[in-house]
Amino acid sequence: MNPKIRKPNNSSSKKVTVSVLSVFLVFVFVNTFFYPSFYSDSGSIRRNLVDSRESFHFPGNFRKTKVYMYELPTNFTYGVIEQHGGEKSDDVTGLKYPGHQHMHEWYLYSDLTRPEVKRVGSPIVRVFDPAEADLFYVSAFSSLSLIVDSGRPGFGYSDEEMQESLVSWLESQEWWRRNNGRDHVIVAGDPNALKRVMDRVKNAVLLVTDFDRLRADQGSLVKDVIIPYSHRIDAYEGELGVKQRTNLLFFMGNRYRKDGGKVRDLLFKLLEKEEDVVIKRGTQSRENMRAVKQGMHTSKFCLHLAGDTSSACRLFDAIASLCVPVIVSDGIELPFEDVIDYRKFSIFLRRDAALKPGFVVKKLRKVKPGKILKYQKVMKEVRRYFDYTHLNGSVNEIWRQVTKKIPLIKLMINREKRMIKRDGSDPQCSCLCSNQTGIIHGV
Amino acid sequence: MNPKIRKPNNSSSKKVTVSVLSVFLVFVFVNTFFYPSFYSDSGSIRRNLVDSRESFHFPGNFRKTKVYMYELPTNFTYGVIEQHGGEKSDDVTGLKYPGHQHMHEWYLYSDLTRPEVKRVGSPIVRVFDPAEADLFYVSAFSSLSLIVDSGRPGFGYSDEEMQESLVSWLESQEWWRRNNGRDHVIVAGDPNALKRVMDRVKNAVLLVTDFDRLRADQGSLVKDVIIPYSHRIDAYEGELGVKQRTNLLFFMGNRYRKDGGKVRDLLFKLLEKEEDVVIKRGTQSRENMRAVKQGMHTSKFCLHLAGDTSSACRLFDAIASLCVPVIVSDGIELPFEDVIDYRKFSIFLRRDAALKPGFVVKKLRKVKPGKILKYQKVMKEVRRYFDYTHLNGSVNEIWRQVTKKIPLIKLMINREKRMIKRDGSDPQCSCLCSNQTGIIHGV
Numbered sequence: 001m002n003p004k005i006r007k008p009n010n011s012s013s014k015k016v017t018v019s020v021l022s023v024f025l026v027f028v029f030v031n032t033f034f035y036p037s038f039y040s041d042s043g044s045i046r047r048n049l050v051d052s053r054e055s056f057h058f059p060g061n062f063r064k065t066k067v068y069m070y071e072l073p074t075n076f077t078y079g080v081i082e083q084h085g086g087e088k089s090d091d092v093t094g095l096k097y098p099g100h101q102h103m104h105e106w107y108l109y110s111d112l113t114r115p116e117v118k119r120v121g122s123p124i125v126r127v128f129d130p131a132e133a134d135l136f137y138v139s140a141f142s143s144l145s146l147i148v149d150s151g152r153p154g155f156g157y158s159d160e161e162m163q164e165s166l167v168s169w170l171e172s173q174e175w176w177r178r179n180n181g182r183d184h185v186i187v188a189g190d191p192n193a194l195k196r197v198m199d200r201v202k203n204a205v206l207l208v209t210d211f212d213r214l215r216a217d218q219g220s221l222v223k224d225v226i227i228p229y230s231h232r233i234d235a236y237e238g239e240l241g242v243k244q245r246t247n248l249l250f251f252m253g254n255r256y257r258k259d260g261g262k263v264r265d266l267l268f269k270l271l272e273k274e275e276d277v278v279i280k281r282g283t284q285s286r287e288n289m290r291a292v293k294q295g296m297h298t299s300k301f302c303l304h305l306a307g308d309t310s311s312a313c314r315l316f317d318a319i320a321s322l323c324v325p326v327i328v329s330d331g332i333e334l335p336f337e338d339v340i341d342y343r344k345f346s347i348f349l350r351r352d353a354a355l356k357p358g359f360v361v362k363k364l365r366k367v368k369p370g371k372i373l374k375y376q377k378v379m380k381e382v383r384r385y386f387d388y389t390h391l392n393g394s395v396n397e398i399w400r401q402v403t404k405k406i407p408l409i410k411l412m413i414n415r416e417k418r419m420i421k422r423d424g425s426d427p428q429c430s431c432l433c434s435n436q437t438g439i440i441h442g443v
Numbered sequence: 444m445n446p447k448i449r450k451p452n453n454s455s456s457k458k459v460t461v462s463v464l465s466v467f468l469v470f471v472f473v474n475t476f477f478y479p480s481f482y483s484d485s486g487s488i489r490r491n492l493v494d495s496r497e498s499f500h501f502p503g504n505f506r507k508t509k510v511y512m513y514e515l516p517t518n519f520t521y522g523v524i525e526q527h528g529g530e531k532s533d534d535v536t537g538l539k540y541p542g543h544q545h546m547h548e549w550y551l552y553s554d555l556t557r558p559e560v561k562r563v564g565s566p567i568v569r570v571f572d573p574a575e576a577d578l579f580y581v582s583a584f585s586s587l588s589l590i591v592d593s594g595r596p597g598f599g600y601s602d603e604e605m606q607e608s609l610v611s612w613l614e615s616q617e618w619w620r621r622n623n624g625r626d627h628v629i630v631a632g633d634p635n636a637l638k639r640v641m642d643r644v645k646n647a648v649l650l651v652t653d654f655d656r657l658r659a660d661q662g663s664l665v666k667d668v669i670i671p672y673s674h675r676i677d678a679y680e681g682e683l684g685v686k687q688r689t690n691l692l693f694f695m696g697n698r699y700r701k702d703g704g705k706v707r708d709l710l711f712k713l714l715e716k717e718e719d720v721v722i723k724r725g726t727q728s729r730e731n732m733r734a735v736k737q738g739m740h741t742s743k744f745c746l747h748l749a750g751d752t753s754s755a756c757r758l759f760d761a762i763a764s765l766c767v768p769v770i771v772s773d774g775i776e777l778p779f780e781d782v783i784d785y786r787k788f789s790i791f792l793r794r795d796a797a798l799k800p801g802f803v804v805k806k807l808r809k810v811k812p813g814k815i816l817k818y819q820k821v822m823k824e825v826r827r828y829f830d831y832t833h834l835n836g837s838v839n840e841i842w843r844q845v846t847k848k849i850p851l852i853k854l855m856i857n858r859e860k861r862m863i864k865r866d867g868s869d870p871q872c873s874c875l876c877s878n879q880t881g882i883i884h885g886v
Contacts, residue, residue, distance in 0.1 A: 222874060408875060409781075429874035
């Protein structure tokens, strides 16, 4: 006997679907605007426990970090683009930001001016009421300002004047003064950006490419975020492997540099004679960029040498080109190093080891194709972190890194408000120290 | 005409309830073991991007921090309790941990030995496979060991020997050596705990009550976590307000102390004569604890003076007693200061201001009852953070603070593995500096 299987009547299955869908939508909504975990702490500054304006914020509800971007006077943003172009414009906001290696300031600014619905996957949300903000973003084009200042056809433009007026404007803001700039984020990608006013902005989280021009109490891994240069070379989209990469090692750049860059001339002398090494002098020009692209896309390894400072754009050009970076820059700091283990796709050489005749090429020739392929695969996965145009690339990761600073920012704010000023002028520093155990790294 | 309202037949409403419940259970399950947000970064060390054992971990799924607690030889835990008791025991694990002001090590150890289902609201989950762990917890009873060593009827016990053997055991562990101790958490609550071996454990996250006995490269707010003493005085459960608190100011403790504690004798002289101030000498005894409880529960303000070090248990006794702390300890560090703004319920006085005759009592007498009530309300809300027995108290907050260190821990691990050792012996430090702007705080 075939038991009569009652077909579920139409209306009840509709009800089931509707209720499951509604619970699911609640789940998605809560997850988009909040990180609904019942137990872990939130990253919010403003809603600080025992904060006078709020009753207690109980740890347990994550939510996106709220960032307020100042409406800066246009002379700190589009006005700089206008100066760079050398022509007066009726509507500066229509001007196009010029391409160069420190475009981070432009991409971060555009990220925050995009409609929220387009800012997919961002760990932050822009707020327009400063009273709601956890962090305050200062979007001045401090790197482009340096380019305009360096003798471009400006209207007698002065980067130092821009810096002074920016900081005076900032210091007139109630929200800057409230916590002495601690909860502010300032982009200063070029190592020389904001140099003149650094002592007045050093409390803020600085977005920088290295610390070489900063004192220890001005910039550090603990307070600030190391950001990538915006790579100038197109990403390599060809096949992985070594077949197409007939050249062993590639480098193009200035031969003579200050400070840590002195190693360049020495290495030029050692490597120029090697037949499968291309090491050429070259300054920034459209033509040379084509030569660099050609060189990086057809080489197995790309040499990264310290320049005036330890960082340089070519490291990110190399990663985009899937050309294994060979880094000879002892003091280099690298972006996002808490989530990226650079040893998985780069080779670090001690400066003095690299200067031994034949050392570099002998070492690189020994690296097996399989290993190079492995390096390339890792680079292919990780290069989105160095792509400012990627939907979940450099911009989102920079905001994530900034968000991770919030606990220390909040601690410093509360502590400095009750701390008794110590006698003596030494800054009172909390540090994270490294490498006292004398371990010899690199090769 | 009364439209016939079709009563939903029984089975379809059952179906709706079942499906909604099942979706909800999925939601709760995912939230208990994961923090399911689609976009933000995870705090995991082990699953480091580009980590060789794992394919890429993509930012987007939070999950609880995984902590592995070493199964230490019992001489580092229950063996210390046995020594403290002065009698040999057949089963040391049955012994009761003695009460004292540094019981944090016991509460953290018991938290991790409790069944997971009881560890409600914890931001961490204990794992029993070290390969899975993000962090490694070393539960040695380093503070009790100091008490046993200080002349108790032990069996010729030596705390320094315990320290040496603990660190030798630790250095023999593969997981310690893997990242040079960076991903380890060690409790050392007593300011003198693990002092002899500090240079060999300084890479780890230290759980300490102050940094006074540590060099800047051994301990700091950036690397380590300031934890509360376990308060000895019962929490005040009576009515808020000043009626029952007839006494203005209370202090009981040693009159003569080293270092920062010299202020005590001076203040004794100034305050002894004030009729509504109780300032008495007293060492740790059961009887004195009753007197302190009586004093703190019936006073509006409780004086916290630096002792041998800047921190002391009485600050936490005062908070538990809802007795407004008056802190005269310039260099004091305070637990959980990123989520707690101590100015909301404490009064900070500069040392030299406090030593002006009449200054302290004049200032406290001016504080209005309404203000004292406000301080008490805030203390009542915040004191669970200083209660090691509270379900969501000190223990959970310590684990949350430890979890917030993970990004910097991961960064240091990756960085130190590729960093070239610098010439010269100075430690290479990344710092967060404070108070160079000469702002005078306190009163």
